[in-house]
Amino acid sequence: MSASTGRAGRRPTIKEVAAAAGVSTAAVSQAFNHKGRLSEATRRRILDAALELGWSPSAPAAALRNARTRSLALVVRRPTDVLGSDPHFSELITGIEGELAPRGYGLLLHLVTGPPEENALYERLAAEGRVDGAVLTDARDDDARPGLLARLGLPAVLLGSPDDTAVVPRVGLRDQGAGVTEAVEHLLGLGHRRIAYVAGPPELQHTRVRRAAFEDALRGAGLRPFAVLHTDFSERGAVGATEALLDADDRPTAIVYANDSMAVCGIGTAQRAGLTVPRDMSVVGYDNLPLGSWLHPRLTTVDQQVQRVGAAAARMLLALCGEDVEEPALTGRPRLVVRESTGPAPGGPDRPD
Amino acid sequence: MSASTGRAGRRPTIKEVAAAAGVSTAAVSQAFNHKGRLSEATRRRILDAALELGWSPSAPAAALRNARTRSLALVVRRPTDVLGSDPHFSELITGIEGELAPRGYGLLLHLVTGPPEENALYERLAAEGRVDGAVLTDARDDDARPGLLARLGLPAVLLGSPDDTAVVPRVGLRDQGAGVTEAVEHLLGLGHRRIAYVAGPPELQHTRVRRAAFEDALRGAGLRPFAVLHTDFSERGAVGATEALLDADDRPTAIVYANDSMAVCGIGTAQRAGLTVPRDMSVVGYDNLPLGSWLHPRLTTVDQQVQRVGAAAARMLLALCGEDVEEPALTGRPRLVVRESTGPAPGGPDRPD
Structure with a gap:
């Protein structure tokens, strides 16, 4: 040439x-x-x-x-307002930046509305040589991105359950449903029988994995979910779902939320309705964000180690980009952290419905 | 050439x-x-x-x-773990991304430990043509960045009080102390006399502006602060400061916090000590994050419109980069949003100390 x-x-x-x-x-x-x-x-x-x-x-x-750009892409398919309200992404970015910053790398953050825009963006970033690699989030079943990025010659990692057959390396804790399973078992052990789940958007893979874990754990005890309500992960969505559950006849005695900020909104909504958490209702969150351990009551939640997963993804990607980085050993699985927002079911064990 | x-x-x-x-x-x-x-x-x-x-x-x-990179830099001087715990930056990024995303721009996020590293980074980004411009945060008194970026020929805006004499355009609400002034006046009107302030790091310009507003407002009423405690903005810092204030003889009846996540931790700490907010102690936050309006009690806070300022900064910078963007009209000033976490001082008005 x-x-x-x-x-x-x-x-x-x-x-x-x-x-x-x-x-x-x-x-x-x-x-x-x-x-x-x-x-x-x-x-x-x-x-x-x-x-x-x-x-x-x-x-x-x-x-x-x-030439190395020392920039890695993180493309997020979310409405911009949810990025602000869901601290999950701050945690993820914190984990990634913790590995990037000491090596002088930056994170190129793009918000897109859907798959066509996301794919066009990777084409452009690759053609213009803007980034050395990309961290992919929100794995979907019919995911065209791994194939596309391989075709573009752009190193990438996908956040999600490890899968050795994948085109693009996947970085995440194994057994993604384990935390929800543990949460349900914890609530069953406290005598809860009417347990509801406030989930994320149905099209996301992790929403389905966790919903299945929730239903399986209840089925193991001969129960069905009180309800499963999907939200867009927003605070407003969580408040609406909680109000609907509290209005139901024979309301649930425990609600499991798909993230911590929704759980905090759920506690506020229950308290505003005159209930005391956990005496009248138990609440479980998901993500183990720092705030949860300082609230009153302290939040029982699932620790899926978002920062650690972000750091591992960054290290994996840096290694793929030719940096001298030890490959991450990401062991463990999501675990329930029992604090104060869960307690015995009010009125003792109910009969299964 | x-x-x-x-x-x-x-x-x-x-x-x-x-x-x-x-x-x-x-x-x-x-x-x-x-x-x-x-x-x-x-x-x-x-x-x-x-x-x-x-x-x-x-x-x-x-x-x-x-060539246009369609990337703008946001360089943040914070320990990586504070980025995760302080939702202020998520809000800022959300505001910026709201303008960038529809135009196909990305935000190149770099975390640095201090000014020398930050300045070297701008040199590199300019030399390698990695970004079209930069949003500068955390204005300091002795700020070398505006001069540096002008020298590098890199368009930039600085978040902070507008100042028509500045080398680099400044984007922010006017009268940055106004929200704290209003908060103090609100508390004085409720009969509070022992009011403490849990501030951010002393070296930041906005910390000093708000501290001065806090002290001036009290001085106007013939009072002095119960205490001003500096933190690193972390949850742990907020809990420690709150515990110290609650342990004090003749403890304060109201605490103003420099951000909402610290205020939420403050409420939790007070509740854990057996106090009811606002009956026994009033709490004011800063930033008006979405979560605050769903908590119980709903948080009284200062709305400094972080998202709107981020959006205005992005628009200003896009215009400087030659994009056809209307220049933002950023009017208004920080305003107190009174909700439920503030109430009458316990035991009626105390005498000034």
Whole structure:
């Protein structure tokens, strides 16, 4: 690959080559970089189009593009207002930054509305050489991102249960349902029989894993959930769900929430309705955020070690990017942390309904 | 500026030119880009060094460097663990991202330990063309950043009270002490005389502005603060400060906290000590985070519109970067939002001490 000195007149652009070959600009760049997974036919077509237009990648530009950016992408599919209200992401970013900062790396945070926008973004970041790699969140069943990033030649890790067959390494605690199972068993042991679950959005993989764990644990005791209500993880959603549950005939004696900020809202809503937590109602959160241990009552919650998982994902990705980082040993599974917001069911054990 | 085709043998690097001229690589790049504020003598020295070494910026590389990255930097000087526990930054990032996301921009988040590291980072980001601009936080008195960024030719805005004489535009609400003044007046009106302040780190400008407002408002009523305790903004710091205040002889009847998460910890600590908020003690927060309006009691707090300020800073910076964005009209000042965590002083008005 040699530096192009340009030709007389206007210099052709990579976009024109891409258009002529009917591919993305990222594909053009891969054809010359011998990266990605282009078929030989496609690579040939791109090289022909470039030859015809008189285009070649300039060595300095390619060098700049291939230089380490010391930036890693974190693309989040959330409405911007939920990012602010759900401290989960602050915890995750804190865990990632804890590994990045000492190595002079930055985290390029992008908020997108959905998969098409997210995928287009990776194409652009790869084509422009803006990042060295990406941390993927919110694994979905039909997830096109691992394949896309492999095609783009962009190192990536996906947050979620480890899966050795995955295209992209997955970083997370094993047995993701274990914390919810433990929470239900803890509540059953305290005599609760009417237990509700305030969940996250149904399309997220972890929502389904935890919901299944919740239902399985109750089934093991011959029970069914009092109710499972889905929310968008917002405070407002948690308050609405809690009010609906408190209004129900024969209301639940315990509610498990899919994150701590929803659980805190749930406690406030119950207290406002004249109930005392945990005397009249038990509450379990999820995430073990710092705030929960200072509230009164202190929050019983599931510790899924968000910061530690974020740190492990960052280390894994840094290693994939060629940094001299020891690969993380992420052991353990989500665990229940029993504090003060759970207690014996009011009025002793109820009969199963 | 013409594209260099390279010379026989190894191509000289910009680092070697910088070393030969005794300047930063950013300065070399400025000498050729006619950006920054190099003295004529320095520019001459750099051009001579480049000539001697046979170095010239390649046009494609310069073009790449000068292309829009659609990334803006946010550099935060905080220990990583405080980022997670202080939702202020989530709110700020949410406000910024709300403007960036629809325009396809990302936010490059860097955590640094102090000014030298932060300044070196801007030098690198500018030299490598990693970002189009930067949002600066935590204005300090002796702040070298505005001068540095102007020299680097990197558009920037600084969060803080507007100041028309500043090198770098400042984005923030006017009259930053107004919310604390209102909080103190609210408490005085409720008969409180022993009022304490749990502040942030003393070296931050806003800590001093708000502390002065706190002391001035009390002085206006012929009072002195019960105490002013500085913290690192952490939950643990807030709990420690609250415990110390509750242990004091003739303990305060009201505490004003420098952020909401510390106020929430303060309420929990008071409740744990057997006090009822606000019957036995009033609590005021700062930031008006969503959680505060769902707690029981709902938190009285100062709304400094963090999201709105973040959005305005982003718009201002996007405009400086050449985007077609209307400049923000950021009116208003921090305002007290009275909810349920403040009430009449216990035992009626005390005499001033």
